Amino acid sequence: MELTTTAAIAHKITKAQHAEGTLQLRDSTLPPSNSLDRLIDEIHAAYKKRAGKSHGAFEPDEQNYPTAANLREHFQQQAADFVVTSHALMQTLLVKANQENLATGGSVLMAHVTNGESQWFIVTILTDKVSAAIDDNLNLVDSVHLDLTSMRFAGRVDITRWLDGEERYVSFLQGASRDVSDYFQRFLGCTHPKTIRKETIRLVEAVRNAVNRLEATDEQRETARLQIYQYLDACVKNGVLLSIDSLCNRAWPDNPDALREPLTDPDSGISDGFVPHKTALRGLVRFEGKGPHWQVKFEREAVTEGNIKLDADSKEITIKNVPDDLIASFQLDFPEP
Template identity: 30%
Template structure:
């Protein structure tokens, strides 16, 4: 195993080529053996992992149960769990299946197909990516200007990851893939044998918690922090009412317009695995504008705006809350005690 860094360790990597058919069936060019795990391979995998982590618009799911029509789970099990299929054989099976899905959907797209198994942040993962070539420029001998083809990571549209560790642990979601442009996600999702799993309420709760954590780390004054939280509530509530699917970059730009890239980076953190494309569930939005707490002998819930309005006052020195404008009914109850 090649130790790429403190967080990445590659055990297998091979690149084959898929040649589009221009109206006819595509064809493949197989590399006869695995690529050496040298420095170039390590850098390539680190770039791929970085692009996948930073790229918005990902889908998440688990394997389809019908392994006859969606055989990916069978092959991964044979390779990673049973040990009856080596990595070279796995890559050939996967490449043949990818070719079949592309030909079925008449996708006029080819490129270099990367298959890799790597441990990333402690998780044993299987990666597949369809890499395109683009033309760049280099300066050669005598300061001459030369064309130089290279892999176009910035234009990456087709890639996925199967978290084998999470799959074996019985996780609800362990497959992630780029949604890409147009109908890319459809045929590639079928290739992975993936059923989308997006539970809007659960994902919205995760989103709300992340926004709250982000607000805590920005060292904002209390009014600015409340404004950010209230703006997030308004934006997400309106999306829920309209039925608009979530776009992390668009939401970041609306919630934190002063520095949207900072919020987008937090929301797109690979460890968070926050889905996109779901409609925010309004039931999970209340913590953005409301405080709620309880102790052994009391419960309390109030709007953030009441702190600014003065009906709720927190005294830091005595660590007490003072409530003003008590409703008459509650006043009478208190007087009767």
């Protein structure tokens, strides 16, 4: 789906570590241009690919976390235009940055983007990069440009999901140093979902879908599933935070991007950097279900080894190699005629 930029604006926050910051604010939106469209597309593409994202919702405390109130005034109440809204957001960003001694500044781009039926608010902090270029006179000159490869802070609010009352609609990059990047989370006013079990169930579902989409043999996909489960189980046992990058590199080392792309897409809602819930992980290696008077539970190996087979059309499961003690117990109460 092609992105359409409805409004965009650029500001600057100047701040050195252990010092108070200052703002340089633009008083009008950026004019439409191919350069702007290209930049928004590149930011969106870079953001989608980056691992280390977290997902959540706005803090209910809008006095200390006013970003939700500012965005509501523009997108829902239409009481403030995009420029005024961006200025209010920059004031919040400055306050939160000044609360973090190690935080530094950069160029801040804010944009209202539509993607089909969805509306997004995108914000990112970028730094300049100096490189070399050849000018029209064939001279070597310095060329200054925004460095998207080292994008440290970026966030996206799905305005459509938010106003529709959905549970998760804010995503943001956690950054290399959580101590420094936490101020950006506080600027967004985003709170993490409190139920790790739900996060793990969401992760398991996304992983299963991603593995099923791999261009591979059934055996290769089973190996990938096993590697993923072993990695996540080790995270649980050792109290290690999940890393999507590490997961993809281990499970599909020849082409980790094939797994990374669906798992890092902001629309997937998969958070990075939490310790998975042990019981919820079993969805990767176990099937279970129940009816009015029965319950069944079995591991994936029972299917791959041919001991259990499902006929979806007849809704029947066939079980082979039933143990003798179960047969004896069954026949005791239900003897054959």
